[in-house]
Amino acid sequence: MGAQKVEIFLPENEFIRLEEIVARHCRRFWREDVPGENEKLTCLVQQRYTARLLDELEDAFGTVPSLSVVVSRVEAAIPPVIEDADTVIPEPGRLRPRTALERWFSRDRLSTDELYDDVEESLRLRPSYLITVLLSSLIAGLGMRSGQVAVVIGAMVIAPLLGPTMGMAMAATVGDLKLGRRAAATLAVGTLVAIFAGMFVGWTVPIDATVAELRNRTLVQPADIALALACGAAGVLAFSRGTSLSLVGVMIAVALVPPLAACGIFLATGNNALAGGAAYLFMVNLVCVNVAGIATFLLQGLPPRSWRMTAGIFAVWAALLLLLASSLAGVLEFGIAS
Known part of the structure; x- marks a missing residue:
């Protein structure tokens, strides 16, 4: 159905302005009396309008200490909250009209606040994260x-x-440097743990470097770049619709842990050239996921804080991708890979 229930708690003297704001983003809302100094207004909002409602609420009441907003998903409603051409609510005049492509992509997207909440959970350097990386690499x-x-x-x-x-791609899209630093730090720690776990495997069990599953993690073909870009975009689409990060199956094809594990195994066995190939595959996948992720987030209407900053970060990732693709072309052209 693509609808969400938004519960807003504010003092009674703010409700005239609140109802004017809510009416610009949904057609069904009601007021309730609750204990305490606040009153409660509940509304059913089509998912594509949740982000803009939350943005306007924060702009209008962000300085009100007792403001509280709760967003939850709606499984069913009677009558249903229908999303079609007849139920379109015009954009408020202060907002840039969205393109037809943005409207189509963003109709099922979670709000920016919900995306932040989902990403925040995965950026905490907790023992469970480190153990999961360790076990995955093993x-x-x-x-x-x-x-x-x-x-x-x-x-x-x-x-x-x-x-x-996903956190790095989202941080680059919205221009959030703090989020980007946290995501990069968490990724860096996980990368080191995965490599060391692979080295442990290389030290403790016999390794045959000619096994196809190992060897394939040291080779990159042009089709792999296209595959990584496609799967990165599909992964962001799944993530932005609320799919659990651990269940984004479309990302399997560009998994990051196996190349890191292979890199650690080859480092432990002294095959430095093969370890470099595995690290190269990891870099290609990482860059492709970020390039495709930023582009997909933008298509979905995720609003950058500064278009100049977002464009600059995207240009850096695109330049890295071009550099990696150029080096791959040189390797294939001169037969170095063989």
Whole structure:
């Protein structure tokens, strides 16, 4: 249905202005008496309008100490909250009209605040995060070492590094440097843990570097870049619709942990050239996910704080992708890969 229930708590003297704001974003709302100094207004909002409602509420009442807003999903309503051409609510005059493509992409997108909440959960350096990265890398390393594809896929599904990667893409889109630094730091720590876990596998069990599952993590083809871009965009679409980060199956094809585990295994066995190839594959996947992620977030109407900053960050990621693609083209052209 794509609807959400928004509960707003404010002092009674603010309700005239509140009702004027809410009426610009939804057609169904009601007022309730609650204990305490605040009154409660509840409204059913089509999901595509939640972000703009929350933005205007913050602009209007952000300085009111007792303001409280709660957003929850609606499983069903009678009559239903229908999203079609007849139920479109015009944009408030102060907002830039969205393009048809933005309206189509953002109709099921979570609000910016909800996306922030989901990303924040995955950026905390908690023991559970480190243990998950460690176990994922061990599973991936042992699965690749024995050539068991199903085991490697299991490690991919755990996907502990997807949260920080989504956080980096979102931070670049909205121009939030603090969020970007947290996401980069969390990703860096997870990367080191994954590599060290792979090295542990390389030190403790016999390794055959010719096993296909291991060898494939050291090779990059042009099609892999296209695949990584497509899966990065699909991953952001799934994430922005509220899919759990651990269940974003579309990201399996560009998993970040297996290349890191392979890098650690080859470092432990002294195959530095193969370790470099695995690290290169990780960098390609990481850059592609961020390039596709920023572009997809923008298409969905995620509002940047500064278009200049967002464009600059996107240009840096695009330049890195161009550099990696150019080096890959040189490797293939001169036959260095063989």
